[in-house]
Amino acid sequence: MFEIKPYWQNYIDGAWVDGGAGRIDVTDPATGNVIAQHALADAGDVDRAVMAARRVHISGVLTDMRPIERGRMVQAMGRFLTEHRERLAYLLSREQGKPIWESEIEIDGAAL
Template sequence: MGGLKQNYWQNYVDGNWVDGGAGRLTVENPGTGEPLAEIALADAADIERAVKAALACHESGVLSSMRPVERGRMVRGMGDYLLANREEIAEMLTLESGKPYWEALVETDGAARYFEYYGNQAETVEGRSIPLGGDYLDFTTYEPFGVSAQIIPWNYPLE
């Protein structure tokens, strides 16, 4: 399958790489039909486990009690991973989507930049309320919102 270092990608749940309950999904090169890699296919039970793990982490306070600079390093670490593996990631994007390799490199670099930017926000955003007027009570609370999940369409898989 392709010339990639890794041919099977698991799901990351509760600090572990795990198989999906619904088996595997083959990612193919649309131009040739050649299999490129397989990815773990999650089912409803996998999603439930992931949400429970995220909620347990949130309720434990481990992240909210962590120094902002440390939380930022965790987020920036994902961008560092993308940059360290940019050629392999760009190759997969090119083979899987048909986009030019140079564009896949730009996309990988751009995604890494997002992680860098938001990782830096963890220690630089001070959080303040903007006054809305005399008839309103404005305040800022320093509590994490909690667990959220999104399923969204995209044009750039990494961004």
């Protein structure tokens, strides 16, 4: 079906980074097999992410945008989810052990 990346990093302050607390295994609940690893954030990672979000908020880059522009940005995120629905549903199902149809409903709801 689809390949699953063996390692997923955290996205903090515009960059993909390893977690300060190492890695955590992602297991397939149906088999118990490790299917990937994910960066495990520590308090410093969380602080950096919050500071980055605060900088964006204080900068006014989003609040100064016209509502129609912010709306278009959110719509683009929804289109991304819709365009990658099949792959995302597969990944969610493998990670969470839920049926594909349930993952598709979750993605459709997030894309609205």
